[in-house]
Amino acid sequence: MSLTGKPSLTTAAPVANDGFWPDLSLSDLMNRYRIPSEYADDTISWGLSLALVRVNEQLERAKKAVLVIPFETFDGYLESSSAAALKVHYEHAVYSYAKAFLLQQFSTMNRRKEAENMAKESAETEQYWLDESKKSVAAILRHFVPGEEHSTKANFFVGLI
Structure with missing residues (x-):
């Protein structure tokens, strides 16, 4: 933890991915998505x-489609195509x-009751961010697996009548 209260991860090395998908930055997560500084x-x-x-x-399925083209990495595919927005979708x-x-x-x-912030931990907030993730996953899948329906909701419920 730094003197500013922010975790020291903001300067950490990127988190290694599987070799196909790009490595991602803890700094980007912390700064772009405003992760609370209380986290270890x-x-x-x-x-x-x-x-x-x-x-x-x-x-x-998107990874398999890119490997068949053939490209060895997602970044390799992006460099040869005009689909740079897909990287933004992946990161998001x-x-x-x-x-x-x-x-x-x-x-x-551990925290005091007075410090509770329901907006940070509500089910609606969690659902919002899961839906945001799913929308970007769907955008990538639509690009590589066109003609199929790709859900943009993380969780949905079916009611039986």
């Missing part, structure tokens, strides 16, 4: 690592998923 460094790293795995699983999908996960961890931290 390990919690933030774990949240981003988990988000990488979960989003990569959702994008397995992972960072949004990480934020949804991390905000739910906030309620388990």
